[in-house]
Amino acid sequence: MRKITLHIATSPHVVKGASTETIMKNVIYALLPAAAFGVYAFGISALLVLLTTTISAVAIEHFLCKISKKESTVSDYSAAITGLLLGMCLPPDFPLWMAFMGSAISIGLGKFIFGGLGYNVFNPALVGRAFLQATFPVPITTWYQAFGPDRFYHISSSVLALPFMQPAVDGVSGATPLSAFKFDHVDTQTYDLAMGFINGSIGETGTVFLILGGIYLAWRKMLNWRIPVSIFITVFVFSGAAYLINNTAYPSPVFTLFSGGLMLGAIYMATDMVASPITSMGVWVYGAIIGILVVMIRLWGGLPEGVMYAILLANAISPHIDNLIRPRVYGTTNKLKLS
Amino acid sequence: MSEHKQTENNPQGKDKKMVIAMGSIGLICALLIVLTYQGTFASIEKNKAEALEKAIFKVLPGISKTKAFQLNQDQTFSETNATDPKIPKVYAGYDSIGQLKGIAVQANGKGYGEVLNLLYGYDIDNQKIVGFYVLESKETPGIGDKIEKEDFLANFKAMDAALNDDFTKIKNEITTVKHGEKTNDWQIDGITGATITSRAVGNILSMSSNQWMPLIYKNKKSFLINDKSK
Amino acid sequence: MSVINQNKSEKGFLSSIADHPSTDEFIKGVWRENPVFVQVLGMCPSLAVSNSAKNALAMGLATAFVLLMSNILISLLRDFIPKQVRIASYILIIATFVTVIDYAMQAISIELHKSLGAFIALIVVNCIILSRAEAFASKNTVGKSILDALGMGIGFTFALLCIGGVREILGSGSFLGFEFMPDSFEKWVIMVLPAGGFFTLAFLLLIFNSFKIKNNRA
Structure with a gap:
């Protein structure tokens, strides 16, 4: 994968871009603070989930390359990112065997089956997440209270559930700001949302770190800043309009912007270079x-x-977006179709 | 036609052969179907009766036995053991101490594909429909068959079917409304994408309730069983 | 060798079974030309009613029955049916046997009939049956057609049972209604949903094809 930058110059247009490896490494650096905040907020169980998804994603990529007799593509770090992103959008007390399955689906069905890096139709981490959501709807929406007092030396028993077995329920389960608003109509303070004093997936609560990481990547020109900016503007305008119409039934635009996985998704997942236009x-x-x-x-x-x-839906239609807005070639009447 | 005659040696003979072939295949097929129908009729009826019995227990919660009643020519009800499907029948359900809990009524009508055969439970005292079950349907799998799912059945936990003041009609016609627009107890919350099927259920129930409920209400006493007197 | 030749000259029903190449007609449907895993025909029932092994088995057997009976009748009448109206005749014959199995299923169990729903009637348009009628039964002897139908029918049932079995074991923790998993088994909800059918079919096709490729190489 090469990041294409626009240079105005006469031909030949030869530019040495950053290699896939460099970009992927930087993405990992950008993600690490938010992941570290997740581990700080949710404790050792969250660390185990993150390690499981990352290590298993790399291992599965290596294994799949081996059995299809290809050169192993582990060293480009893309599998590690997929694993890390998957882990970051899972609940902190998610059973490890399910997390492993998610990684397998992400790499196997999300990426490898399409031909590996550069050919994936969807963001691989989200494919795994969507499969887990459809397969294990209860564990993936069970959230334990963040900042528990014994979080650094107590491993939640649901994390260590035996393979194929239901996770045991222990500890206090809490609602995320979004589910609290949707089902009980409880609003959350914007300050808490921004600073991450809330429940949620491992990597989605450290909003500040996610934004800082995004700014770093945009500055290094390793991330298309237009995608997150476009998402944020649309979300703000659209939810703002709904809020103006009925401010009791709908949450404020600031709440919508800072809650849930919007930051993580918009900055790190929607910007998947292969699956976006x-x-x-x-x-x-x-x-x-x-x-x-x-x-x-x-x-x-x-x-x-x-x-x-x-x-995922936008990933599916992104080639069609490109196709639709392709400009008319000067001198022709019909738009050329990308085949 | 004249051209045809020139190219083919004996078109009449061919046509004849085709007609004979199709006709005899049709005959064989018809014979096979009739034979199977005859052969399986008895056990199908028996199975259906058993399924109906089970369904009655489903639409009338809390009953422990049922009795069939047939509608006589003079608009009264009497206990019956007849199995002829042509005789209009309703099924009364009683709890363990012999108290009448409600009446199960069968209702048919056209669905999206074929005939929909429904059964619903009617609580006479509260004038409510308390249960609903699909006995037979060939609705589109995944769309129309949602009428058998929990979400749709929730409509019939306590559906208002009160009669008007002179007990001749239902006060508020049972109707199907668009999904999410249900505001009253006599409305059925439709299924998105299965408008025709969910509307058909509404129409069938509306027709059947108008036909049966005044009759049942009028003859309320004939369903009671007096265990003490016997 | 002489026995085979003798039988061949009789052209009877038994000879077809004894005839070695005909046994192959049976095997090909089960494995080499499996209707689901190789020909990828009849996808609608194989995805829609395979959410439990019981439904899959019932559907497979019902289809196998229709396939067998229609193959026999079509092969018997193959010289009698004029070319121009053959498809109409085949559909008529197939529809008849579907009606027969529909009644039979109601007589066996109303519950089963209900859980298969409209898919029983839809056996009429299952392309496996029409394709066997057109491609095989209309050109071959009754004996061969029976073997072909049995092979294809068993192959279809086997494929459906594979899909249904995987989906039921993972999605409900049971097989043919018998719950053998411990209570704490986490059910894979997706497997009883339509999406699970696609996933399972794709996964089994993957396995089947990898076997095939290996065999071809060897």
């Missing part, structure tokens, strides 16, 4: 579609969170 106009449309879908699913859908499905 390639034209810069297409990228704005893509971001707007994700934003509208997120708000629609959150406000009117059955589920409290919609970032995952919004991004």
